[in-house]
Amino acid sequence: MPNPDPYDALLLLSFGGPEKPEDVVPFLENVTRGRGIPRERLEEVGQHYYLFGGKSPINDQNEALIAAIEADFAANGVDLPVYWGNRNWEPYLTDTVARMAADGVRRAVCVVTSAYSSWSSCRQYLDNLAAATDAVPEGHLAPRLDKVRPYYNHPGFVDAVVDGAAAALDDLPDEVRDAARLVFVTHSIPDAMNDDSGPDGGAYLAQHLDVADAVAARLRETTQVARPHELVFCSRSGSPRTPWLEPDVNDRLEELAREGVAAVVLIPVGFVSDHMEVVYDLDTEALATADRLGIPARRAASAGTHPRFVEAIRDLVLERAAAERGEPVERAAVGSRGPVHDCCPTGCCLGGGR
Numbered sequence: 001m002p003n004p005d006p007y008d009a010l011l012l013l014s015f016g017g018p019e020k021p022e023d024v025v026p027f028l029e030n031v032t033r034g035r036g037i038p039r040e041r042l043e044e045v046g047q048h049y050y051l052f053g054g055k056s057p058i059n060d061q062n063e064a065l066i067a068a069i070e071a072d073f074a075a076n077g078v079d080l081p082v083y084w085g086n087r088n089w090e091p092y093l094t095d096t097v098a099r100m101a102a103d104g105v106r107r108a109v110c111v112v113t114s115a116y117s118s119w120s121s122c123r124q125y126l127d128n129l130a131a132a133t134d135a136v137p138e139g140h141l142a143p144r145l146d147k148v149r150p151y152y153n154h155p156g157f158v159d160a161v162v163d164g165a166a167a168a169l170d171d172l173p174d175e176v177r178d179a180a181r182l183v184f185v186t187h188s189i190p191d192a193m194n195d196d197s198g199p200d201g202g203a204y205l206a207q208h209l210d211v212a213d214a215v216a217a218r219l220r221e222t223t224q225v226a227r228p229h230e231l232v233f234c235s236r237s238g239s240p241r242t243p244w245l246e247p248d249v250n251d252r253l254e255e256l257a258r259e260g261v262a263a264v265v266l267i268p269v270g271f272v273s274d275h276m277e278v279v280y281d282l283d284t285e286a287l288a289t290a291d292r293l294g295i296p297a298r299r300a301a302s303a304g305t306h307p308r309f310v311e312a313i314r315d316l317v318l319e320r321a322a323a324e325r326g327e328p329v330e331r332a333a334v335g336s337r338g339p340v341h342d343c344c345p346t347g348c349c350l351g352g353g354r
């Protein structure tokens with residue numbers, strides 16, 4: 001039987017999103033508190049949510065992921081209850097951790113719906129865990145919360161991305177499929193945040209480039225067609241004077257149209273589920289850009305509840321449990337960078353967060 005000791009629960013930590021139109025403004029206030037996002041940008045992003053009835057898909061997607069994890073744990077003899085908390089919306093992480101304390105959870109392993117290193121995608125979640133532990137009401141012992149390593153290069157996550165991309169390629173018209181450009185997409189962050197990501201800097205960008213190479217190589221093998229690939233960015237915010245990672249997906253599509261590209265597959269490798277960044281920034285905006293430019297384009301599914309991703313979560317949990325018991329563990333990783341550390345050293349992913 002797999003051994004989850006010393007853990008007595010799994011905590012899924014996510015971003016959170018609004019459920020109804022009245023939630024949108026308070027949600028955006030939560031996200032951007034102290035982050036210096038211009039008012040016009042907030043109004044614009046609010047419109048993205050209103051276009052979808054004020055409801056982000058992310059909460060339903062997390063519920064589906066939890067159901068898939070519970071089924072996978074039950075089928076594989078992993079006896080851990082699953083809790084869920086968000087940074088920016090209900091169920092708030094602070095409330096969840098208080099409930100875990102009241103339930104007598106002493107130590108939980110934590111999986112975040114974010115696969116890469118950077119202040120936004122790793123350190124800020126660690127800070128959220130620490131703050132939620134500190135906020136446990138008097139009279140209860142706060143559980144210890146161990147976040148698993150950034151898993152962008154875990155073979156299960158990568159398999160899910162490969163499958164999504166292969167299905168999107170299949171869906172392109174026959175005559176352009178072989179000439180399609182593989183365009184990997186992730187969330188832009190400020191250059192300074194990338195410069196400060198990981199223990200040696202630049203990890204956010206380097207991790208994406210590495211996994212994009214790995215996915216493209218796998219697609220080359222499975223389809224027997226070599227296609228060029230590249231990484232682009234979406235969802236830039238902040239002040240226009242602050243440099244963020246570029247090119248923007250829409251700007252790049254303009255260039256690709258001028259270069260006469262035959263077709264494009266957008267692969268949202270930076271995202272774990274098809275949340276608002278995917279359904280608005282890619283499906284609504286970028287696919288409209290491609291359409292206007294006359295480029296046949298498809299958007300690949302993100303990992304979501306792909307069985308290989310769910311298995312990867314089980315593997316990450318059991319791997320960390322064994323490591324905490326002091327047993328030798330093999331940390332699965334594809335690409336050229338090796339597994340990311342279990343525990344971030346001081347100074348990892350600081351800065352850039354202002």
Ligand SMILES: CC1=C(CCC(=O)O)c2cc3nc(cc4[nH]c(cc5[nH]c(cc1n2)c(C)c5CCC(=O)O)c(CCC(=O)O)c4C)C(CCC(=O)O)=C3C
Nearest residue numbers: 015017031035045056058113114120121187237275276277
């Ligand atoms: C790296 C990264 C991820 C991926 C890792 C992860 O998943 O955590 C991510 C995910 C997400 N970002 C999301 C939403 C938003 N992000 C914003 C703003 C920002 N994101 C940033 C970075 C990231 N964000 C940054 C550097 C900012 C600027 C403010 C700051 O410096 O902190 C804003 C403010 C308005 C705007 O300016 O866009 C919103 C509304 C949602 C929810 C989607 C839904 O509702 O379905 C999700 C999953």
Ligand SMILES: [Fe+2]
Nearest residue numbers: 120187235277
């Ligand atoms: Fe974001």
